[in-house]
Structures are given as C-alpha cells and as structure tokens.
Amino acid sequence: MIDLRLLRDNPDVVRASQVARGDDPALVDAALDADARRRASLAEFESLRAEQKAMGKQVAQAQGEEKQQLLARTKQLAEDVKARSKEADEAAAELDGVLYRIANVVEGAPAGGEDDYVVLKHVGTPRDFAAEGFEARDHLELGEGLRAIDTARGAKVSGARFYFLTGIGARLELALLNAAMDQAVEAGFTPVITPTLVKPETMRGTGFLGQHADEVYHLEKDDLYLVGTSEVALAGYHADEIVDLSAGPARYAGWSACYRREAGSAGRDTRGIIRVHQFHKVEMFSYCRPEDAAEEHQRLLAWEEAMLGKVELPYRVIDTAAGDLGSSAARKFDCEAWLPTQQRYLELTSTSNCTTFQARRLGVRERTEDGSTRTVATLNGTLGTTRWIVAILENHQQADGSVRVPEGLRPYLGGLEVLEPVA
RNA sequence: GGAGACGUCGCAUAGUCAGGUCUAGUGCGCCACCCUGCUAAGGUGGUAACGGGGCAACCCGUUCGAGGGUUCAAAUCCCUCCGUCUCCGCCA
Known part of the structure; x- marks a missing residue:
C-alpha cells in the first residue's frame, strides 16, 4: 500500500508513477476523493461518539425522572452514532479498495513495458x-x-x-x-x-x-x-x-x-x-x-x-x-x-x-x-x-x-x- | 477428534461472577529529573499503537486475541472464529 500522506501531499508523483507503469492515473483522484469523504464522515462520527460517551456518564449518575429523560435522548443519539459509524466504515473500506489497486511508486526504473528493460x-x-x-x-x-x-x-x-x-x-x-x-x-x-x-x-x-x-x-x-x-x-x-x-x-x-x-x-x-x-x-x-x-x-x-x-x-x-x-x-x-x-x-x-x-x-x-x-x-x-x-x-x-x-x-x-x- | 482452562497498555498480573465510579489498577522493566562526592538504596514524574483536528501546548476517537450481537452504555453479557495450555483418544 502506498503512503496516504504522499498521495495527499504529492499526488503528481503517484500519478506519474501510474503512467510509467501503464496503470490508470485516475485511481489517484479516486483515492483522494474517497479519503476526503472518509475524513468528513469520520469527524462527524467522532464528535457524536464523544457526545454519547459524555451522556453515558450523566445517565449513570442520574436518578428517577431525570434518568428517564436522559435515556430518551441517548436512544436517538445511539442510533445516530451507529449510522455515522457505518458511513465512516464504508468510506474507509472504499478508500482501502482504491488504495489496494495503486501499485508502488516507481523509483528509477526505465519507463515502458516488458521489452523496455x-x-x-x-x-x-x-x-x-x-x-x-x-x-x-x-x-x-x-x-x-x-x-x-x-x-x-x-x-x-x-x-x-x-x-x-x-x-x-x-x-x-x-x-x-x-x-x-x-x-x-x-x-x-x-x-x-x-x-x-x-x-x-x-x-x-x-x-x-x-x-x-x-x-x-x-x-x-x-x-x-x-x-x-x-x-x-x-x-x-x-x-x-x-x-x-x-x-x-x-x-x-x-x-x-x-x-x-x-x-x-x-x-x-x-x-x-x-x-x-x-x-x-x-x-x-x-x-x-x-x-x-x-x-x-x-x-x-x-x-x-x-x-x-x-x-x-x-x-x-x-x-x-x-x-x-x-x-x-x-x-x-x-x-x-x-x-x-x-x-x-x-x-x-x-x-x-x-x-x-x-x-x-x-x-x-x-x-x-x-x-x-x-x-x-x-x-x-x-x-x-x-x-x-x-x-x-x-x-x-x-x-x-x-x-x-x-x-x-x-x-x-x-x-x-x-x-x-x-x- | 473429545473435555476443560485461558487470551488485558514491553513483561507479569488485578478487573469479568453482580455492565456505568475502567479516561483499565498494581508490580517489574525502561526513560527523565531530584537526592547521594562513586556504587547501591531512596524520591518525583513519565512510560502503547493507530487515526482525526490544531502552528503549538493540546483536544477527540479507535483498539482489553479477531469479528458480530444485546444495551442509552461492554474488558465485563451472548454468538462465531483464531490462538495457547492441560487431560483423553487416534496416528506417525
């Protein structure tokens, strides 16, 4: 797997490598896109999850009527967390799928195919x-x-x-x-x-x-x-x-x-x-x-x-x-x-x-x-x-x-x- | 193949039966500093990885063998798988 940071910071290097191999340079852009979406959904999931954990502590301390009210709210929150988590996982899997199709970045090898050694x-x-x-x-x-x-x-x-x-x-x-x-x-x-x-x-x-x-x-x-x-x-x-x-x-x-x-x-x-x-x-x-x-x-x-x-x-x-x-x-x-x-x-x-x-x-x-x-x-x-x-x-x-x-x-x-x- | 026990942050272990006070305790090891004219002993603090955000200090998330599930909440309850150990069977 290539370095995701290299892909973000120097996508042209990876594109050029793909071209030298005769592979598809568009995979680089597909990866960048998937990465952006993964990060966005991950951020959403993480902030919701942090909220859920904080409320969990309140629930543990609350009593009676107050506890019932908190439970009602956390139920909805739990659903949201689950949904966002799934989204983030899917985005990560998509990124992974693209990354696995990008070959290593060529270093010094002659360009061309089998006969161009x-x-x-x-x-x-x-x-x-x-x-x-x-x-x-x-x-x-x-x-x-x-x-x-x-x-x-x-x-x-x-x-x-x-x-x-x-x-x-x-x-x-x-x-x-x-x-x-x-x-x-x-x-x-x-x-x-x-x-x-x-x-x-x-x-x-x-x-x-x-x-x-x-x-x-x-x-x-x-x-x-x-x-x-x-x-x-x-x-x-x-x-x-x-x-x-x-x-x-x-x-x-x-x-x-x-x-x-x-x-x-x-x-x-x-x-x-x-x-x-x-x-x-x-x-x-x-x-x-x-x-x-x-x-x-x-x-x-x-x-x-x-x-x-x-x-x-x-x-x-x-x-x-x-x-x-x-x-x-x-x-x-x-x-x-x-x-x-x-x-x-x-x-x-x-x-x-x-x-x-x-x-x-x-x-x-x-x-x-x-x-x-x-x-x-x-x-x-x-x-x-x-x-x-x-x-x-x-x-x-x-x-x-x-x-x-x-x-x-x-x-x-x-x-x-x-x-x-x-x- | 059968029966059982176990798998926790480098190593060892607590926690699991009775879910929330676990942001996972303790010991050892390691690192820094203090004290000590050397050494030993002692004291204080720190000691995982990965990911996201930020110039930064730092904040947040994920990971308690792996993966699912139950739940507002899982190291803890349930299921599946993997591995280790013990005993039995079978076979080189």
Whole structure:
C-alpha cells in the first residue's frame, strides 16, 4: 500500500508513477476523493461518539425522572452514532479498495513495458559450441541422459509442468541450494525454513493478490494460499511488529518450496523444468530503513552475482521497466543466464526493492530516535532455484553428454567434478 | 477428534461472577529529573499503537486475541472464529 500522506501531499508523483507503469492515473483522484469523504464522515462520527460517551456518564449518575429523560435522548443519539459509524466504515473500506489497486511508486526504473528493460552489464562469455565442434543438447535431453530429470513421470503423477529430480538431479538441487544457504549465512543472513501455506492477510499484504492473483494457488476449504516464494512468509514474519534496525538491516535467507499456477503461460516453456508449478528456492529478504533501501538493493544484487559466479554462468543484469514491475516493487533487477539451446537469456534471479509498500500493509515498523514509529522498507532477491539447473546443465555440458560441475558446487557433491550420463 | 482452562497498555498480573465510579489498577522493566562526592538504596514524574483536528501546548476517537450481537452504555453479557495450555483418544 502506498503512503496516504504522499498521495495527499504529492499526488503528481503517484500519478506519474501510474503512467510509467501503464496503470490508470485516475485511481489517484479516486483515492483522494474517497479519503476526503472518509475524513468528513469520520469527524462527524467522532464528535457524536464523544457526545454519547459524555451522556453515558450523566445517565449513570442520574436518578428517577431525570434518568428517564436522559435515556430518551441517548436512544436517538445511539442510533445516530451507529449510522455515522457505518458511513465512516464504508468510506474507509472504499478508500482501502482504491488504495489496494495503486501499485508502488516507481523509483528509477526505465519507463515502458516488458521489452523496455535496460541492460546494465554482461558478465562472462557464452560458449561457442559450433567452434567446439558439437551441437549443444538442451537441459532436458542432458537431464534425461544423466537420469537427473524425469518430466514424463512428473506428468503421469501430477500433470503437466511437474517433474521428478532423481539421482544426481536431486543431489544437484540440494547442492545448489545448500551453497546458496551457506553463502547467505556467511554474509550474516539468518537462515529460515518457512511455512508455504499462508493466511489471506499475509498473501494480500505482500501484494500478490493484486493483478497476479491468478498465479496463486488457493486452498478453498482452509482459506490458505500456497506461496510462490518464501518472500511471502518472510514479509509476514515481522507483521504488526516494531523491529529494531539500529544495528543494520534484518536479513533472512528463506528456504522453501514455491508454487505457481502459471495461468496464462500456456504453451510457453513447456519443455523441461524451465517453467513449472513447483520448485525450490533460497530467497534473501531484508528489512531496512527506507533511506538505506537503494543501497541494500545493490547489495542483494551483488550477492546474487556472487552466487552466479560460483556456478560459472554467463549472464546479464537488466533494470526492469516500470510496466513489468510487480505491484509491490519500486525497482527490480534481474540476472539472466545465457541459454545456449534457445539463444536467449533466462531469468535466474530477481531482486526487488519494495520500499515501504509491503511493510505498510503488513504493519512492520521501527522506532525512530525521537521515539515515534515509522514504516520500514523491505527487499528481496533470489539466491538459487531449481531453474538454475537448466542453465548449469546447458552451459557446462560436454560433447559426450556429460556435464562439468562448477567448482563452487563440488564441495556440496562430495568433490564430484563431472556428471556422467547413465548408460 | 473429545473435555476443560485461558487470551488485558514491553513483561507479569488485578478487573469479568453482580455492565456505568475502567479516561483499565498494581508490580517489574525502561526513560527523565531530584537526592547521594562513586556504587547501591531512596524520591518525583513519565512510560502503547493507530487515526482525526490544531502552528503549538493540546483536544477527540479507535483498539482489553479477531469479528458480530444485546444495551442509552461492554474488558465485563451472548454468538462465531483464531490462538495457547492441560487431560483423553487416534496416528506417525
């Protein structure tokens, strides 16, 4: 949720942000209007309520005839209070409804849509398989040869976009995620294994029930949502709390299964495990002071790049355009690894600066020096996912279908240097 | 799954049976000041969040797990839900 005060004081900033995202700037005026009406009805309710409370005391002290007269008057007053209260509640609900539809204010992201990202840099060089004298196999072919990935049985058991990781495939995922977890712990993150089912208010607070609501699995019987990332649980972790950030940002590394319906992506990335309904992820999550958020964002990006360095992948970093940001994000950097068989870049990490947007909805605050409270900023970033296996297999494959293990992962695979195809 | 107890302003607790004097008492902790040549002890005052109004001091409202209801009036009575604990059952 955006800051209501910002909306009142600088509506143009919010309008401009809406335009940059390709969202409706008129929502700003709808919110301002609803806010004005809410405040008016609230003031009426409050003065009536104050009167009612004052008369309540008189009633308590009065006797006999006088009491009867007072009761007659307070009855009418009670009705009025009830009516005004309802009005004020409705106005507040209306304001809330509009506010929830306004996305976070963009900060520094390029204007435009999905294709208007800015490439910040390239790291590493894609291999030239033609020069090496063989044609690159795609990750599924490699994975099947290694007996590491089994999508046929995934489909048999659970349907399309499900898979089994078997043998070295299972070990490779564990190695990758353990390496990510270890790096996070070394950097001072608190490792956390999170719930993957969350309550509606938690899911709503993180902003995933906006335009991406279709992406989220919902268990109707229990009214619980399956998370698409541990970011959801980690954002909710300190909900309605006053956190102490005096010693610096509070950093958590979440490990969880992630569930995504992939609604609307029918036909895209249908082969292999690029786009699946369930995967695992290690996610960095940081609570920090609003003025430190941009700097923290750069740190998260640097940690992502450090991890990509450990698995020795060529990648580029992009600054996502405003129209392609999630509703909670003010800015987002993605790291995309080169995918040889598709001659394109594939998103492996994504780090978002949500400024105070998530924390405001979730009620995460800090104590300031003057004793008051204020909303903190939240940020998140990927440190490893199942999808990384795709890029690792393709980029480190050898002519015979074996795959070289990047040095950063060897300690997690008992020193294994090469993954060999199973005859 | 069954039975019971409980959920109060950082922590602990009073208040709930008999609705109004609760603008929620007390202890601990914390903060400021006083006293004390240091420390300990003592004294005084202050110690929630959110929202509305005001330049401000301040005033008003909301919140006693959450949401409904009864009533002129709810921490207190009724209903629903959530959570914690104890016992029983069942199952890893």
